[in-house]
Amino acid sequence: MYKTNMKKYHTIVALVLLSYSCTTAEIPEAASITIDRKVTYERDIKPIMYTNCLTCHSAVNPRxxxxxxxxQQVKASASTGTLIQRMNDAANPMPQGGLLTPDKRALVDKWKSDGYLEN
Ligand code: HEC
Structure with a gap:
């Protein structure tokens, strides 16, 4: 009886911890990356897009x-679209080839929390 309850208890604790770790940060493994400066589109985000996304998301044949x-386009996709979600979805990542490194995804996350600054 006691053992069964402990098992249940452990399962509940595990589930709580699991859901907690998934909701506290957009990027679990990047949560430990501290960026102690403002992130801007021109300096940080644009190079990530141009290097990793424009082969498929430029004006010529945009997927x-x-x-x-x-x-404006990147900000719109990040704030009202699924850009940040897809960049952190290991099961359905953007780019399709696989998730970018945690430091790049942490920059996008910080760009959001800084309010999508342009410069
Ligand atoms: C090799 C081609 C390719 C690359 C590189 C690529 N994408 Fe995509 N992307 C696609 C295709 C194809 C779709 C539509 C199918 C899907 O949603 O998986 C898509 C869909 C999306 C979507 C969801 C649909 C929408 O209209 O909002 C987002 C957001 C996105 N891509 C963002 C990105 C970002 C950000 C990058 C770079 C970090 C990137 N993609 C790199 C091919 C690519």
């Missing part, structure tokens, strides 16, 4: 119609 060439 899914999604263009990520300008500040």
């Amino acid at each position: 899914n119609g999604l263009i990520l060439e300008t500040y």
